Amino acid sequence: MRSKLSVCPFTVIDVLELLLAALVLGPGVAHAQQAGNPACPGEEVFYNPGNGEDIVLPEGYRVEMFARDLNFPTGIAFQRAKGSFRVLVLQSGTGLPGACNNNEAPVFGGKFSPRNPFTPDVVIFDRAGNRIAGGLFKPTPNGSGFQPDGPAIDLAFENGFQGGRLFASDSNQGVRGAPGQGNNTSRLVTLDPGFDRLNVFINRLPTGDHPTEQIAFRGGFIYWSQGSATNSGVTGLDNGAGGNQHDIPCQDIVLSNNVWASLREGELTMTSGFSFHGVTRPGNTVAAFESAFEGLHACTGAILRARIDAPNPAATIEPFSWGYRNPFGIRFSPANHALNGRLFVTENGEDERGARPTNNAPDRLQVAEQNPDGTPDFHGWPDMFGFLDSTQAIFNPIGGPGDDLPPALVRQLDVPVKHVLAFPPQAPKQPLALEPTDVAAVGLDFAPDSFIHGVVKQGAALVAREGDFGFSPANGEPKEGHDIQLVNFSMQGQPLQISLSRFAFNCPQAAQAHGPDGAARCEDPTIKQAFVSQLRGINRPITAMFGPDGALYLVDYGAVRDFGQSDPRAQFQNPADAPLVQIPGTGVIWKITRTK
Numbered sequence: 334m335r336s337k338l339s340v341c342p343f344t345v346i347d348v349l350e351l352l353l354a355a356l357v358l359g360p361g362v363a364h365a366q367q368a369g370n371p372a373c374p375g376e377e378v379f380y381n382p383g384n385g386e387d388i389v390l391p392e393g394y395r396v397e398m399f400a401r402d403l404n405f406p407t408g409i410a411f412q413r414a415k416g417s418f419r420v421l422v423l424q425s426g427t428g429l430p431g432a433c434n435n436n437e438a439p440v441f442g443g444k445f446s447p448r449n450p451f452t453p454d455v456v457i458f459d460r461a462g463n464r465i466a467g468g469l470f471k472p473t474p475n476g477s478g479f480q481p482d483g484p485a486i487d488l489a490f491e492n493g494f495q496g497g498r499l500f501a502s503d504s505n506q507g508v509r510g511a512p513g514q515g516n517n518t519s520r521l522v523t524l525d526p527g528f529d530r531l532n533v534f535i536n537r538l539p540t541g542d543h544p545t546e547q548i549a550f551r552g553g554f555i556y557w558s559q560g561s562a563t564n565s566g567v568t569g570l571d572n573g574a575g576g577n578q579h580d581i582p583c584q585d586i587v588l589s590n591n592v593w594a595s596l597r598e599g600e601l602t603m604t605s606g607f608s609f610h611g612v613t614r615p616g617n618t619v620a621a622f623e624s625a626f627e628g629l630h631a632c633t634g635a636i637l638r639a640r641i642d643a644p645n646p647a648a649t650i651e652p653f654s655w656g657y658r659n660p661f662g663i664r665f666s667p668a669n670h671a672l673n674g675r676l677f678v679t680e681n682g683e684d685e686r687g688a689r690p691t692n693n694a695p696d697r698l699q700v701a702e703q704n705p706d707g708t709p710d711f712h713g714w715p716d717m718f719g720f721l722d723s724t725q726a727i728f729n730p731i732g733g734p735g736d737d738l739p740p741a742l743v744r745q746l747d748v749p750v751k752h753v754l755a756f757p758p759q760a761p762k763q764p765l766a767l768e769p770t771d772v773a774a775v776g777l778d779f780a781p782d783s784f785i786h787g788v789v790k791q792g793a794a795l796v797a798r799e800g801d802f803g804f805s806p807a808n809g810e811p812k813e814g815h816d817i818q819l820v821n822f823s824m825q826g827q828p829l830q831i832s833l834s835r836f837a838f839n840c841p842q843a844a845q846a847h848g849p850d851g852a853a854r855c856e857d858p859t860i861k862q863a864f865v866s867q868l869r870g871i872n873r874p875i876t877a878m879f880g881p882d883g884a885l886y887l888v889d890y891g892a893v894r895d896f897g898q899s900d901p902r903a904q905f906q907n908p909a910d911a912p913l914v915q916i917p918g919t920g921v922i923w924k925i926t927r928t929k
Contacts, residue, residue, distance in 0.1 A: 368892065368919050371440040373433035373910045378892045382921045383869030389840040392851035393786045393929035396837065399462045399886065403920030404450040406888050407875045408488035412496055417460050418881045421488055421499070421526065422888070422922060426453040428484030428507040429893065429913040431905075436481060444481050447471050450917035453485035453503060454478075457526060460882065462922075469529050478531055480505035480518065487876075488524075489548040491555070491641065494881050499524045500534065502557060504544035506577065516578035517626040519545035521557065535647045537626035539633045541577045543659045547776060547876070549676070551665050554638040555646075556676070560659040561634035566715030566753040567593045568610040569688030569737045575602070575610035581625050582607060583632035583652035583709050587755040590615040593688040594746055595737035604688055606715065606753030616755065634714055636660055636678065636701050654701035656712035656761060658683055658694075662777040662796065662876065663701075670779070670792045671822040671829055676701040679774040679796060680764070682718060683728075685805040685898075686735030690743060691728045691750050692805055694718045696768035698796075698820070698831075704759075713761035715753045720763060723750040734896050735804045735912065766831055771801035771899070772814040776876020776888070783883040786927050787851040788834065794820040795836060795885055797874035800862060802913060803895030803903060811858040812899065815839065815871055817887060817925075837887075837925065839863055839870035864892040864919070865902045872919065884926045891919030 369377035385396040400422065408423035426449075427434045436451035437444050444452065447468050456467035472481035479485050485503035490496050505518035519538035522531050534555075538545050543560020550556065562580045563572055575595065592603045592613045602611045607619050625631045629647060635655035639646045654660075654676070662679035666672035678701050682694035697712075697719050704710050716723050729748045732740025738747065768774050777796040785791050800814030801807075808814070816838035823830040839862065840855035848854050863870040873890035880886050894914035897904025905914045 368916050370433045370914055370916055372435060372438040373907065373914060375906050376433065376894055376910060376914045376916070378864040378894070378916050378919070379867040380864060380892065380916070380919050381869055382863070385869060385923055386842045387839055387863070387868035387870040388837055388923070389845040389853040389855055390837045390925065391788045391853050392847050393927060394925055395928050396923055396925045398921060399924040400458055400464070400922040402918045403456070403891070403922070404917045405484070405890050405915060406920040406922065407484065407486050407890065408501065409876065409878050409886055409888050409922070410488040410490055410499065411494055411880050412490065413494055413881060418494070419465070420458040420460065420880070420886070420922070422456050422458065423485050423488045423501060424454050424456065424920070425485045426479070426481070426483035427451040427915065429915055430507060431910060431913050431915070433910045433914045434507075445472055445474055451915075452479070452481045453483050455488070455524065455526065466526070469526055470524060470531050479503045480520070482507060484508060484544065486544065487547045489550070491550050499526065500548050500555065502545040502548060504540045506540040506544070506573070508543055516540055519559075521545065521548070521555065535639060535650070537629060537647075538631050539578060539581055539625065541580075541633065542572060546661050547663050549663045549665060550641065553641055555641045556636060556638045556653065556663060558660045558663050558678070559631065559633055559635045559637050560661065561657070561714070564687040565658065565683040565689040565691055565750075566606045567604055567687065567689040568608065569593070569604070570595050570597055571687040571735060571737070572610065578624060579609050580607050580634060581623060581632040582619055582621055582758075583635050583655040584621050584711070584758040586619050586758050588614060588617050588619060589752045589755045591751040591753070594742070595688045596739070596742070634658060634660070635709065636663060636676065652709040653703050654678070654712065655709045656714045657699070658714045660699070660701075661775045664777055664779060664794070667779060667792065669825055671825050671827070672700060673825070677777065677794060679777055680712075681773050681775070682768075682770060684735065684771070684802070685730055685733040688737045689750065689753075690730040690733065690736045690747060691718070691723070692730050693727050693770045695770050696772050696774045697764040698766045698768065698774065699764050710762050711757060711759045712764070713757065716757070717761050719767045723752065725749075733804055733898060766833060768798075769808045769813045771805060771808050773799035773801065774818065775799050775874070776878070778878045778885070780885075781879055781883055784879065784885065784927050786929055789819060789836075790821040791824070792822045794822075795877045796820060797877045797887060799873045799875060799890070801895075801899050802893070803898045803900070805898055807899040811855070812861060815862040815873065817874060817877060837871070839866060839868050841868060861900050862903070864916075865900055871923070884924050887923040887925065889921040889923060891921070892916040
């Protein structure tokens with residue numbers, strides 16, 4: 334049944350939410366400047382988004398806080414209603430490993446508590462940022478809501494601002510090795526906010542290091558980014574202590590003779606690529622879709638698609654593009670764009686962790702396009718990191734807290750970063766551009782003409798860059814990430830060229846400046862994410878999307894304490910709380926508008 338969100342009245346749940354908010358907050362409540370995780374006292378962080386006064390933007394743009402105090406928001410969608418519009422925000426729940434992120438902790442009221450910040454839900458705001466409904470689709474014991482162990486990642490209406498069915502992606506096994514309730518638990522679901530009802534569209538998709546992520550629509554298909562099940566092709570201790578599923582190829586592959594070592598409690602375990610932890614099969618052929626659920630044509634590190642109106646959508650799944658480490662952001666470019674309507678993809682590079690650790694691997698900007706014969710094109714992963722072979726010395730691991738071996742053994746056994754495959758299944762397609770290491774380029778959108786001004790050229794894309802998780806040293810000074818990137822393209826019909834620059838990033842208000850072209854500058858190069866530098870600014874931006882009003886809405890996941898390799902001030906305070914401490918109530922939606 335299709336959603337009737339645009340015409341349905343508020344439900345009883347909506348009214349109760351409004352009353353409860355009034356009772357709990359009351360009028361004129363002052364917000365504290367510190368936030369913590371109730372399950373782990375001592376991990377408190379600075380939290381005061383203000384109105385984004387410490388975010389610098391190019392001349393002609395301004396930022397304001399649209400919504401605050403959210404629990405790990407990851408997705409956003411817009412629905413027109415009665416001459417205005419509503420803003421729907423997906424809160425992802427838990428998803429990162431660590432004792433503090435346990436949604437069963439008594440302090441959160443139980444896994445199925447409607448107030449648990451570590452389970453997914455949807456909240457709805459009016460166009461002024463007033464919360465009008467919330468806590469929708471919370472997990473329930475009978476399974477009628479989102480899966481409790483998350484993360485839920487994206488929201489998208491099939492017809493964009495015109496509505497139609499509302500889709501979401503979720504899973505039940507956290508990312509980066511967080512435990513969950515099993516493999517192949519990613520899903521695509523449809524939501525009806527008017528009746529707080531969730532229906533499964535496709536389930537049993539792969540999970541692991543990265544689940545089913547962002548969603549797009551084109552020509553009768555739903556497309557989604559399906560992240561890699563591992564960090565770099567080998568199932569290690571960073572994958573649910575070795576228990577999570579292995580990567581699934583989209584085409585038949587032949588494994589190299591290389592195997593990788595993991596050490597736990599004095600026991601050494603060897604593992605081949607695209608294999609379960611502890612399984613070695615050097616030189617073997619791995620069939621396409623091996624270990625996908627019951628013959629689904631689902632694979633990992635890929636862009637998949639299915640017929641949106643088929644009686645059995647799961648039976649129509651096919652790989653559109655693959656050979657990515659974690660293809661997160663996906664958006665079709667406009668028809669009159671230099672990319673000629675093709676699918677623009679952001680890809681997160683490999684981390685210094687797990688059984689096949691890498692250092693300095695860049696993020697990538699890619700263009701996905703199915704081959705003329707209907708097979709998916711291939712982008713080189715796990716043996717090509719952008720334009721370069723994995724064996725290049727720049728990628729040699731240096732030893733870090735997330736590796737499966739101690740630093741001395743890493744430098745002995747894991748240098749260079751050896752090939753997973755004996756040879757690629759087809760000639761790899763080169764990326765459009767490389768990003769700095771560990772910026773975590775994630776969600777993106779293309780700017781409408783009404784947003785074009787100064788440094789933002791026609792056809793520009795704005796890319797949210799989540800930033801690193803402290804597995805490796807900082808990527809530079811000033812450090813990149815925790816920001817919005819501007820990607821300008823040449824005009825259609827001209828030789829394809831792009832230029833990359835920072836569009837919005839943290840900078841103390843007194844240190845903000847602009848270049849001769851109006852580009853944003855900061856006179857203080859030491860600034861990091863907001864909670865670390867104690868600024869009214871950005872922590873972990875997950876996606877950026879333009880609303881019906883032409884404004885850019887930035888979804889900021891909030892504060893996460895990490896290993897501290899790139900910045901000791903971000904490090905978790907208690908080693909027992911490692912590795913990644915999520916701080917609930919620190920998520921923010923920022924709104925950026927053109928002023929000239």
